[in-house]
Amino acid sequence: MVSAGASAPGSIRSPAGLTRALPVRLAGGNEPLALFGKKKSDAAPEPETEQQEAAPKFSPEKARRFFEHAKTVHEATNYEYAMTSWLNGMRLDPSEMNALEGFWKSATTFIQEGGTKLSRETKRSFAERKDPVMKYLGALLDWSVEQLNPALAVKAAETAGKLHGVDGADMAEPTYWIAERALPLIGRDKKPRKDLCVKLMESAASVGAYDLAVRSGDMGVRIDPTDVGLATRVKNMAAQATMSSGGYDKTGEEGGFLANIRDASKQQQLSDEDRLVKTEDIKDRLILTAEQEFKERPDDLPTISKLVKALIERGRPEDEVRAYKLLMKAFEDSGQFRFRQQAGDIRLRQAKRKLADYLSAAEQNPDDEQAVANAKKARQKFLEMELQEYRLRVEAYPTDVALKYQLGRLEFELGNHDEAIALFQESKNDPKNRVQSLTLLARSFLAKKWLDEAIQTFRAGIEQQGDKRSGLGMELRYGLMEALAIKAGEEKDLEAASEAEKLASDIAIEQIGYRDIRDRREQIKKLVAELK
Missing domain, CATH: 1.25.40 (Serine Threonine Protein Phosphatase 5, Tetratricopeptide repeat)
Incomplete structure (x- = not known):
């Protein structure tokens, strides 16, 4: 394995410090692992000729060697080189999902490690996009370094669709x-x-x-x-x-519409699946059908998903256990994280039910110190479990800012304010969670005693919220009041104290029972008097 910062095997350093890919011979093979972007003067031939570009020919077997090499150079932290290796392999096998996900992981890590622009060599390798394969790979490359750009994402989808068939x-x-x-x-x-x-x-x-x-x-x-x-x-x-x-x-084909009409059992199955409210008999029938299809096609992912859905809908404890095992195996076999995410949802649902039991016991017996302690401990464990689950999801989908908001919320609840701040700074760009992100970002700054940053962020949240009397609007104004009051007390700042007093008065006028606003109003009025 190549250590971090070292040149990948078969590469040379340019004066600018970038690597230029050369043919690499793999163990056990006589043919060089040729990469895109080779000059015509190089001794080793391209893996595909110009004639082949016009009519691409695919070879999963040859592609596999590129994919294995891509994994190796990714582990050696040469992420841009790994990206080109994945793409080289996909030219020979563009439909390979593990390669697409591997490429995306390398590209994401390239960005996370500070990469902002691709080298000239990499860009040159994909500059000519004459055939459907190169158009697809070029579009993927463009999107991979601007992962939040919707136009580039759609272009990648377009070129993938046009390559189909x-x-x-x-x-x-x-x-x-x-x-x-x-x-x-x-x-x-x-x-x-x-x-x-x-x-x-x-x-x-x-x-x-x-x-x-x-x-x-x-x-x-x-x-x-x-x-x-x-x-x-x-x-x-x-x-x-x-x-x-x-x-x-x-319709009109053998086994078409007429066959569907005659197939009463199939019609019953379709009817059962479409029902919003399913009886226990229907749920049992759907599972039996799905189990039979699974026996016939145990490796077919849609069939697995259908069985899992039926098991989860019935929802017996043994159903959840079986669904979890099916999902984890599908994840291990396919590498598709969506199966791991579904499995995680099952585990979280099971844990949430146990937590509800502890909370109910504590609520019914508030004087029972052991019951209260157990509930507190159970809640902490559940939050930690949920945190680990969402960390995995953000790692798998690094451009999903909605997931980053959820992870940030959990980091905040567990007191991990530095981690929460970094996540909220990204999720505040999502219109759906902007105000909530600003609220928790400000509270994170306040928890760290970064008063100026907290005040500025609370103000930004109030401006974005618009409705100051809503629940979130009240929370933002209360938070700003707290931050200003703390600043006034620590820095003897009369202006900050006066603004905090006005905020306290406004909140009390609108909702006298809001939190501890009566006490806080009196405390801030006293602070203002001391500072005058």
Whole structure:
């Protein structure tokens, strides 16, 4: 393994300190591991000729060698080199999901370690984007270094969808993976763009992901409710999603619509699955059906997801245990974190039920010191468990600022204020959680006695909130009052004390029973008198 800061095997240092990739021979192989961006004068030939660029030919076996090398150089902390190695492999096997996720991990770590711009060598390697494969890989590279850019995310999804079916490439799962991350980026943008929603809708539909296509189209309609044409397209696409899931789009074909009508058991299953309120008999039937399908296709991820959903809906203790094991195995086999996340949700639900028992016992017996102590201890353990779960999620989805807000909230509750501050500074850019993030960011600063920072952040939160009389508005003003009062007492600052007094008076006028506002008002009035 190469130590941190060392050149990767088969690379040289340029004067600027960047590595330039050269052919690398792997153990047990005679062919060089050629990388993109080689000059035509290099002795070793490119893995793909110009003629092949026009008609890409894929080779998962050859791609695997690039992927293994990418893992090695990632572990050696040469993240940009790892990114190019992943992409080189995906040129030979663009549908490999583990490679896409590995590339994203390398790119994310590259950014986290201070990388802001790619080297000229890397950019040059992907400058020519004539064929569908290079267009896809180039779009991935562009997005990977600007991970919050919705336009670049949509472009990556578009190129993935257009590559679907080229020389047999099955890009359904990569397109879905990218589009699923692109959609929330559009929604979080300050000025969400309808055209991006439409492009994402079309990309998802091109690989048969009609559920995601409908969600994308719905967002576009919300952005522009006057676009009747788009609304009609979304409606038709929703119908197509229903038709496809039921098999009704094959009318006239052998085994098509007529076969579906005759297959009463299949119709019963579809009806059962669509019911919002399911009886115990229906839940049992769905599990039996899902179990049978799982026996026939034990490695099929959609089949596993269907069985897990049925087990969770029935929700017996043994169902949760089985669902957890299925999800963890699916995660280990596929490397897809969504299965690990679902498994974590099950563990959190189980722990939350136990916590509720402890809290109920303490509430019913408030004089029982042991019951109260047990409840406090159980709550602490649950928070720590939830914290570890969300740390894993943020690591897996580093661009999801909503997850960062949830993690920040847990860090704050456990008194980890430095960690909470860093997370809230990112999550405050999310319109959905902006005011909540500013509130907890200010409280974190206050807990660390960073008074000026707390005051400034409380003010920013009040400005963003607008409604000062709402619950969050009251909390922000109370927090600002506290920070100003502490500053006044420590620094003998009459101006700060006077502002704190006015805030206390305003809160008391509006809601005399709010927290301890009566006592705090008297204490601050006394402080003002002492400072005059």
